[in-house]
Amino acid sequence: MEHFWQWFSGLFANWGVVWNNFDYLLVGAYPQGPLGGLAMSIVMAVIGIFGAFWIGLAAGLMRISKRPWLSWPALIYIEIIRGTPLLMVIFWFYFFAPLLMNQSVPETESAIAAFIVFTGAYIAEIVRAGVLAIPKGQMEAARGSGLSHTQAMVHIILPQALRNMIPSFVNQFVSLTKDTSLAMIINVNELTLAARHVYTRTMKAPMEIFLTIALLYFAICWVLTAFSRRLERSMARYQARTSHDR
Amino acid sequence: MPMIEIHNVNKWYGDFHVLKNINETVEKGEVLVICGPSGSGKSTLVRCVNRLEEIDQGEILIEGKNIHAKDQDINQLRAEIGIVFQQFNLYPHLTVLRNITLAPMKVKKIPRDEAEATALALLERVGIGNQAHKYPVELSGGQQQRVAIARALAMKPKIMLFDEPTSALDPEMINEVLNVMKDLAREGMTMLCVTHEMGFAREVADRVIFMDHGEILERGTPEHFFTSPQHERTKAFLKEIL
Numbered sequence: 001m002e003h004f005w006q007w008f009s010g011l012f013a014n015w016g017v018v019w020n021n022f023d024y025l026l027v028g029a030y031p032q033g034p035l036g037g038l039a040m041s042i043v044m045a046v047i048g049i050f051g052a053f054w055i056g057l058a059a060g061l062m063r064i065s066k067r068p069w070l071s072w073p074a075l076i077y078i079e080i081i082r083g084t085p086l087l088m089v090i091f092w093f094y095f096f097a098p099l100l101m102n103q104s105v106p107e108t109e110s111a112i113a114a115f116i117v118f119t120g121a122y123i124a125e126i127v128r129a130g131v132l133a134i135p136k137g138q139m140e141a142a143r144g145s146g147l148s149h150t151q152a153m154v155h156i157i158l159p160q161a162l163r164n165m166i167p168s169f170v171n172q173f174v175s176l177t178k179d180t181s182l183a184m185i186i187n188v189n190e191l192t193l194a195a196r197h198v199y200t201r202t203m204k205a206p207m208e209i210f211l212t213i214a215l216l217y218f219a220i221c222w223v224l225t226a227f228s229r230r231l232e233r234s235m236a237r238y239q240a241r242t243s244h245d246r
Numbered sequence: 247m248p249m250i251e252i253h254n255v256n257k258w259y260g261d262f263h264v265l266k267n268i269n270e271t272v273e274k275g276e277v278l279v280i281c282g283p284s285g286s287g288k289s290t291l292v293r294c295v296n297r298l299e300e301i302d303q304g305e306i307l308i309e310g311k312n313i314h315a316k317d318q319d320i321n322q323l324r325a326e327i328g329i330v331f332q333q334f335n336l337y338p339h340l341t342v343l344r345n346i347t348l349a350p351m352k353v354k355k356i357p358r359d360e361a362e363a364t365a366l367a368l369l370e371r372v373g374i375g376n377q378a379h380k381y382p383v384e385l386s387g388g389q390q391q392r393v394a395i396a397r398a399l400a401m402k403p404k405i406m407l408f409d410e411p412t413s414a415l416d417p418e419m420i421n422e423v424l425n426v427m428k429d430l431a432r433e434g435m436t437m438l439c440v441t442h443e444m445g446f447a448r449e450v451a452d453r454v455i456f457m458d459h460g461e462i463l464e465r466g467t468p469e470h471f472f473t474s475p476q477h478e479r480t481k482a483f484l485k486e487i488l
Contacts, residue, residue, distance in 0.1 A: 140298055141335035141394075145349035145401060146325030155348060160339050 014205035018212050021198040025213065028189050036189035038216055044108070044190065045177040048115035052176075053169070055116060056123025061153075063128050074124065081121035087182055090114040094186045111183040119176050126168045130161040163235060170228035174221045181217075191216060247310050249274045249405060249436045250295060255304035257290065264290050265301070266460040274404075275434045279447040279468075282457035283483060288440045291457070292407050295438060296327045308405070325353050328398025332410040334390045336382040336397070342369070343378040346397045354401070361400070368396040372426050388419030395426055406430065408439040442487060448472060456480045 018025075028036020035043065062074035081089070093114040097105040134157050142152035184193035195213045199206050250272040257265040264287045272278050280288045293299045295306060297313050297320055305312050313323050337345050346365035350356040356364075369375045372392040374385075382390055391411055398406060408427065412420045424446050431437055431450040441447065447454050447468055454471040456464040456479075464471065464480040472488075475481050 135333075135335075137331055137333050137335035138337065141329075141331065141337070142349075144296055144298060144324060144327075144329040145397070146321045146353040147349060148321050151352055155352065156337055160337075163339065 011207045012211070015208050017198065017202050017205040018208045021202075021209075022212075024198060025191065025194050025209075025216070028194060034189065037194040038191045038213075040108070040188065040194075041177065041180045041190040041192075042220070044112050044115060044180045044183065044188070045173065047112050048119055048176050048180070049169070049173045051112070051116035052119035052123050052172070055120030057127055059120060059124035060127025060131070063124060064131060078121045078124050081118055082125075086114070086118050086179055087185065089118045090182055090186060093117075107183070107186045107188045111180075111186060111188045115176060115180070115183075118179075119172060122172055123169070126165050126172065127161070130165040130168075131157060133164065134161050166235070167228045167232045170224055170231070174224050174228075177220055177224070178217055248272060248307075249276070249309060250438070251305075251307040251310075252291075252295075253305050253307070255291075255294065255301050255306060257287075257294065257299070257301050257303075264460050265294070268304070268462060270455065270462065270465075272436060272438065274436055276452045277431045277435075277437045277439070277450050279451040279454045280438065280440045280457060281442060281444075281447070281454065281483070281487075286457040287460040288457045289409050292329075292409050292438055292440050295405070295407055296324050296329055298329070321353065325349070325401050326403050327405045327407060328395075328401060328403035329407040329409065330391070330394050330398055330411045332413050334382075334387070334394045334414070336390055336393055338382050341379050341381055342374075342385070342393050345382065345393060346400045349397070350400050365396070365400055368399050369393070371429075372396050373422070386419060387415045388422045391415065391419075391423045392426055395423070395430075399430075405436045405438070408437065408441065410440050410442070412441065412443055444472070444488060456483065458483070 025037045027039045028034060030036065030039065059074045059077055062070040063078065065071045065074075090111060093105075093110040094107065097110045097113065138156055138160070139152055142156040143149070147155070180190050181192040183190050184196070187193070189197070191213050195209050199209050248271045250270075252268055252270040255265055255268040256263070266287075268291060270278075280291065282288050290299055294301050295308075295313075301314055306314060308323060308327070311323065312318060313320065336342075337348070340348065343362060343365055346368065347358065347361040350361045350364065351358060366375065366378060369378055372395055374389050374392055377385060377389060377393075382393065385393065395411075411427070412423050415423065420443070424443060427437070427439070427446065428450050439446070439451075451468050453465060454468050455462050456471070456475075456477070458479050463477045464475055471480075472484070475484060
């Protein structure tokens with residue numbers, strides 16, 4: 001038993017490596033060099049979720065349109081992405097974006113593009129479900145008072161639907177934050193790659209280093225989840241009365 | 247020219263023939279009560295009048311304008327036809343005041359202060375002038391339905407459609423809504439009311455029609471309707487409900 005504890009604590013003896021490289025894990029070489037580490041992960045996740053929101057909103061609304069020329073492209077996009085691993089999408093953008101644009105695309109940008117397109121498909125499904133969950137009497141009341149379909153969407157349906165979707169958006173943001181670690185595969189210097197850099201440079205303390213970044217990911221996601229739970233609770237009282245029928 | 251003309255209207259839901267050759271004319275200022283058992287097509291008929299439902303055959307004219315015509319601006323027409331639903335359908339994310347001012351501001355482009363003044367006057371008229379800044383969930387069912395009526399009236403409609411306005415209400419709240427509707431009828435509003443409130447029909451309806459299985463089986467004055475109905479099914483229905 002004593003042996004085990006000696007061995008086990010030996011595994012975690014070298015926190016000095018983490019301490020000395022902590023700023024590198026947090027912000028990379030910034031401000032002398034390029035941004036990296038945790039800051040880069042967060043930047044990619046934030047840009048990713050904002051971009052994905054707009055793409056997802058558009059695709060989700062197109063998906064529920066009665067016009068096939070709007071709903072079909074959205075359906076195809078959503079189904080392809082949902083049936084594909086994120087890593088694959090990252091590779092597509094990494095290899096094909098330069099070919100398509102006929103110039104080199106920096107890794108970070110192509111990773112962010114991949115995150116936007118990937119997360120957008122999931123947001124589209126959230127938007128679709130959120131809009132369909134609004135009782136149909138809301139649309140009827142709005143149209144019945146003379147509002148156009150677009151006005152009814154903008155003033156009546158979406159404000160209610162988006163409010164209900166906030167917890168799902170936060171969940172998507174949590175997933176994306178963790179998924180940014182995949183960008184290391186195309187050499188984006190985010191938190192996971194930064195950790196590997198520290199390890200390869202020192203060849204010491206892998207347990208301490210990777211435990212540290214696990215805690216960093218966890219801390220961010222936990223704060224977001226707690227925030228989302230609070231939102232969910234405070235929103236419950238705004239729920240629309242459900243309409244039964246005529 | 248009559249306010250509403252319904253000519254040979256037929257409608258199907260798949261194989262189900264929900265409206266069978268409906269003909270009806272409503273004059274300006276007339277109050278028409280439509281009754282009948284559930285599934286008789288009465289709600290569907292009312293909802294066809296502002297085109298919340300499409301019709302398959304026939305035509306519906308509002309002051310001579312065919313509302314189901316392809317080139318008809320439906321939003322403009324609907325702005326002149328108020329509708330009140332069984333489930334109120336107030337906008338839960340907006341205050342009572344915003345519920346009422348939204349359509350006048352967005353559809354008729356009425357400035358906010360003018361729309362708000364109108365809304366407050368209407369709330370006063372339906373007896374809930376002090377609730378303007380609350381949210382719908384904070385009101386009772388009867389209050390919500392009165393807000394819904396005020397919301398429809400804010401567009402200064404020529405016609406008011408009521409689709410079972412008191413069916414979702416607790417009994418003690420029915421009268422507060424009916425009283426608002428009676429006032430409206432006496433002020434000369436053209437009204438189409440789907441309702442089971444026979445007291446209301448007797449008091450303010452100019453005519454009552456009875457529908458069953460998508461057909462109009464009986465039509466007449468309330469007097470005729472309640473005292474000497476001709477059709478067997480009308481008699482059976484009245485026996486059930488009175």
